[in-house]
Amino acid sequence: MPTADKALIDRLPQDKRDEFVTIGREALSRFAFAYQQVFDAHLPFFEVLVGKGATAAHIGKMLAEVGIKREDGSPLPPGTVSSAMSRARERRAAQRAQDAGLAPANPGVDLQIAAGRDNALHDPADRFTTTGAIAVEATAADPSNPPPQISRIRPSPNPSALKLPTATRNAADRLDQLRSNHADQHDE
Numbered sequence: 173m174p175t176a177d178k179a180l181i182d183r184l185p186q187d188k189r190d191e192f193v194t195i196g197r198e199a200l201s202r203f204a205f206a207y208q209q210v211f212d213a214h215l216p217f218f219e220v221l222v223g224k225g226a227t228a229a230h231i232g233k234m235l236a237e238v239g240i241k242r243e244d245g246s247p248l249p250p251g252t253v254s255s256a257m258s259r260a261r262e263r264r265a266a267q268r269a270q271d272a273g274l275a276p277a278n279p280g281v282d283l284q285i286a287a288g289r290d291n292a293l294h295d296p297a298d299r300f301t302t303t304g305a306i307a308v309e310a311t312a313a314d315p316s317n318p319p320p321q322i323s324r325i326r327p328s329p330n331p332s333a334l335k336l337p338t339a340t341r342n343a344a345d346r347l348d349q350l351r352s353n354h355a356d357q358h359d360e
Contacts, residue, residue, distance in 0.1 A: 180230055181237045191217060196238025207248060210240060211260040218257060228253035 181189055195214050199205045211218060221231060228250035236247035248256075 179237050180234045184234075188217075188220070192234060193238055196235070196240055200239050207240070207252065208256050208259060210235070211253075211256040212263055215257070215260040215264055218260075222257075228257070231257075 181192055184192065195210065195217065199210050218231060221234075226234075229247075232248035232250060232253045235241065235253075236245075241247055
């Protein structure tokens with residue numbers, strides 16, 4: 173069992189310890205660095221540490237052991253470490269989405285697109301059926317028979333078919349009655 177006075181970084185396997193020292197040297201070799209840059213550049217390394225049970229407090233102490241610490245010499249607080257890791261994760265995810273050509277959809281854009289020519293169209297279970305059962309058809313990729321196009325606007329559900337609780341129906345009826353009475357008073 174490790175002793176309490178043993179440096180946290182010394183508890184790491186040799187390869188991870190060497191990598192941590194390199195991270196510290198790299199950051200300190202710059203004239204100026206931001207803590208966030210360290211986390212952005214080495215997120216996978218910090219994720220491995222977290223996977224092995226390191227807390228934000230542990231990571232802050234280990235960073236201090238390799239020279240990355242606050243101006244007063246104290247380790248980075250757990251909140252700073254946690255926030256920096258969260259921002260690094262968000263930036264990494266955004267970068268991966270951008271690299272993959274993925275971007276958030278613009279409002280009003282239909283996200284369903286037709287499958288390629290060689291694939292059948294993927295439809296919701298109730299599309300093109302009256303019972304909601306999936307109709308199974310064996311279709312070959314035939315250029316003269318393209319797959320059906322997905323409609324741009326889905327029909328709204330039939331409000332009379334919805335089963336609403338009695339209290340909700342009563343409240344809606346009262347609201348309609350009040351609106352009707354209000355409209356009648358203004359018409360006079």
